[in-house]
Amino acid sequence: MKISYNWLQEYIDLGPDMTPEKLADLLTNHGIPVEVIEQLNKGIENVVVGHVLQTEPHPNADRLKVCTVDAGGPEKLQIVCGAPNVKPGQKVPCAVVGAELPGGVKIKRAKLRGVESQGMLCSAGELGMDIRLLPKEQTEGLYILPDDTPVGESILRVLGLDDVVLELELTPNRADCLNYRGVAYEVAAILGKQPKFAWTEQAAETGNPAVSPSSDSQAGPPLVRVRIESANCARYAAQVVRGVKIAPSPLWLQMRLLTAGVRPINNIVDVTNYVMLEYGQPLHAFDLAEITESTIVVRQAEEQETIVTLDGQQRTLDSSMLVIADAKRAIGIAGVMGGENSEVRGSTTDIVLEAASFDAGSVRQTGKKLGLRSEAQMRFEKGIDPTVLRPALQRAACLITELSGGELAGPPVEVVQQPAEELEIQLRVSRTNQILGTDLTVDQIGAILTRLGFATVTVDADTFRVTVPTRRPDITREIDLIEEVARLHGYDKIDTTMPEGVLSQGGLSKQQRLRRTIRELLTGMGLLEVLTYSFTNPTWLEPLGLEESSPLRQQLPLALPMSDERKVLRTTLLPSLAEVVQYNLNRKNLDMALFEIGKVFFAKDLPVTELPSEDVKVAAIFTGAFGGLAIGEKPRKVDFYTVKGIVEALLANLGIKQVRYQPAAVPGMHPGRTASVEAGGVTLGFLGALHPEVTEAWDLKETYYFELNLAALEEAAEDKILFRALPRFPAIERDIAVVVPLDVPAGSLELAIREAAGELLEEVRLFDVYQGEQVETGKKSVAFSLVYRAEDRTLTDEEVQARHNRVIEALEKGFQAELRS
Structure with missing residues (x-):
């Protein structure tokens, strides 16, 4: 809000010692920051x-x-x-x-x-x-x-260039200072003075000869009829002015509007803008000749109803939007913009002035849907004082008759659907001092409230009953009144005190530490972290071939999506990461290893009645080549074992042991190259290759992916890091090769080996898988290297052989394994 220093002095006596700079400091120190002080005289x-x-x-x-x-x-x-x-x-x-x-x-x-x-x-x-x-x-x-x-x-x-303009940086709750009346009340409260208004509510109550209708015009029915047919309009008033002459505004009025950053147009429109700046009450003028049957109806728009607004654009409306209409058509969008079909033109002689109180939420929603923004709309959105509606209308009518040569045709026609009510709040002196750390007396707090224009009644020695004027809709609770006391008393006068309470040492939770560790491990292995939208398009899931009952289909729709591409909350990170890969492939970035730690959302029921559940996933996607290249080396193409190795290294560094990889059927993944990841009987996630049909649908090359559940990792991860001395005694190594059916996973063999060998087995490593002439059809040869070691002695061959024989026996019984010579 831009405030002219000279204009403001018409409403409050600032005194000879006050300067724009001092006033700016006062406002800023009392909670109304002044962002810019602009001298209109640039050096003349x-x-x-x-x-x-x-x-x-x-x-x-x-x-x-x-x-x-x-x-x-x-x-x-x-x-x-x-x-x-x-x-x-x-x-x-x-x-x-x-x-x-x-x-x-x-x-x-x-x-x-x-x-x-x-x-x-x-x-x-x-x-x-x-x-x-x-x-x-x-x-x-x-x-x-x-x-x-x-x-x-x-x-x-x-030209009014001997002036200074203060630009106020208002917070959304201080809509009362979006006009000179509100700022004058604020400055008067700070200075302990009374504001003065040449045209105030008093003029509306007592009448003013300058705007009284002529005796001839008072006879007969009103020249315009008003009807409210919507709950989104609390009050509507209309005043007919006849015999106006449309012309440029006088220079003083144009200069006043220019100081506020408003473009002058003509004497009628300029007066409505001027009074809006004075009172904060938006006004609009219609051409009376264009209003069918001289009837104004405030109603909800009809579905697909159209109107051409003052900017020349045709707007299609829906039933959630409030319109001003005549007996046949809409002539304006309430609180947002007037219609071209009823605008004041150079030939206009009779006008209808409108002042109304519209629902803030309705105006905000309509403006957003239509992509419109105006000074009037901004004031309606934030809330206006309903008690200034009639004074503002009469003030505008007075100025129009003065500047256009017209005269009032009858009194204003006003319909009140929801009368304005002042709010009463109890304020405790003890609570005020407790919150602020002050020792203000009852008289001091009462004086501050009086300066603010709040009526007070003393209930007892500690309590006021405060009546909040309708111009301050931001004050609804006791704590709001306490803030007003603090502002007017002066923040600089409140003593600094040390905070009291129990101190606790800060630190990261287990999940926070885990996320940091995972991020460091994956980036250390050569992956790049990405952050993607939690919003996605439901069509991205179609190639996955999900069943109707799949939880992945339970996507939560957004009430106000940012675009058609971002209209639901994701249930898996796969589409988000695939979109990043697709974007990069289209720009010739062919080798990618990307990961994300992000949330997925599952609706508990549709339609939605409660908040969705949220799970954190660790996911990575790979395509092309992976790993650094030495001189003379060829790129190493990503395959299943590349991804499995990264997952193994990640889990090992998290202290997760006894991990099993089992063949799994996962929607959208290759049926022969996908495995579930399990530990301690808990499924951690899955890894594998995307199904060829999925890669084709998403326009990707051969792509691999893994997704792990952070909550499951947190449960399985070992919190403590154990250190032990380097081995003092030598190890004994044994190799074993067995022939097993093709469907036996090597991981199952490894778990059986660890269990049979016991605590003396230090390490087991798969080093060969073979199918060929020397192995029976339908079977494979799997070879492991086993390392045995004791921490307190040197093992004998007999001890190791006994353990080794137990391993062979376990494999034979559990998997029908045959020892291969």
Whole structure:
């Protein structure tokens, strides 16, 4: 919100000692930060209003004119001007000799093509004005002033450039300061003064001759009828003004709007914007002749109803949107934008002024759906004071009759569906001092509340009953009142105290440590971490061939998706990582090893009645080659064993032992190259190759993937790291090769070996799997290397052989294994 210092002084006496800088500090220190202090005078001195008496062609230049100008001095000035729009009779800014312009430009006597020039006629840009907000005709050449502008008057006073603008950085809850009325109340509370309003609620209650309708116009039925047919409108008022003449606004009104960053349009629209800035009440003007049957209806839009808004765009509405309509059609979108079919044009003579109180949520939702944003909409969204609706309407009607020559046609027509109610809150003095760490008295707190304009009643020695004015919708609880007391008392006056309480040493939880460890291990093995959206497209799951009952299909739809590609919460990380791989393959990045630690979400029921369950997964995806290359080496293509080796190394470093890999059927994975990962009877996840149909559907090359459940890893991981001395005694190594059926996993053989060999077995390693001429069809030869060692002695051959024989016997009984010579 931009606040003009001079304009603000009309509502609050700031005193001779106050400066814009001091005021900015006061506001900031009391909870209303001032972000920017802008001097409108960008360096202008001795620029006055000049009257162009006559112009003559320059004798030596076709594009220059020699002008005779009255600048209010004893003599007329001769000024050479190149502006295309200079004409006799105009009032324009004139920089006399000795004047300065923004940018350090100094005006001196000069000769232009042999003709003396005693000054300079100025454009808006040369005065440092923001030409983006000015009408086009005022930006192409000299800035033309109204004919009644006094000659010789300082241009700073005429254009309001002797002013300072404070830009407030308001938080969303302080909607009351989105207007001068609210800021005046705030400044008055800080300074301990009373705000003064030339046009206030008092004018609405007592009446004002300036806006009283003529006696002739009061007779008969109202010229406009109002009907509310929606709960999203609490109050609606309309005032007819007849005989208006559409014209540019007077200079003072245009300059006031420019200080607020609002573009002047015409006297009717400018008044509605001006009063909105004064009161915070958005207003709108309709052309009465365009309102069918002179009837205004506030209703919900019909499905697929259309309206062309003031920006010339056709909008398609739905039943959630509130509209202003006449007897046949919508003429405006409530709180957002008016309709082109009822706009005030140059030919308009009779208007209907609208002031209303619309539901904030309805306006916000409508603006978001339609992609519209306006100053009025912003105020409706944050909440307006319903009690200023009628005063603002009458204030606007007064100004319009004054500036357009019209007159009021009857009193305002007002329909109230939900009367405004003031909120009462109890405030305890003891609680206030406890929260703030102060020792304020009852009288001190009462004085602060009075300065804020809050009515108070003393309930007992410790309690106030506070009536909160409707202009402060942000105050709803006792703690809000305590914050107001703190602001007005002064944060700098509250003593600093040391916090009290039990101190606890910070640290990471087991899951946090586990995530860090996993991240370090995987990056150390050459994988890159990625972060992907938790939102995905449900069509990504179609290639996986999921059954209808699959939990992966229980995707939670988003109420307001960011796009069609991000409309549900994911149930697996696979589509998210596959999308990253697809994106990179399309850009010729062919070798990838990526991982993510992220959440998946499962809806407990559809339609949703409670929050979904959330699981954290560790997933990685591989394609192309993996690992660094030495000189002369060829790229090593990723295969099943590459991925299995990474998973094995990860689990081993987490202290997870007795891991089993079993063939598994997982949706979307290759049936012959996929395994489940288990430890201690708990399934940790799975790994393997994507099904060829899936890679084809997703436009990928041969791709491998693993996904582990972080909760299962946390349960299986060993928290403590055990250290032991290096072995002092030698080891004995034995090799064993057995022939087993093809469907026997090597991992099962390894677990049987470890169990049979007992505690003397230090290491077992698979080093060969063979199928060929020397092995019977349907079987395979599997060879292991076994290392035996004791920590307290040197093992004998007899001890090792006994253990080894137990291993052979276990394999023969459990797997029908045959010892291969």
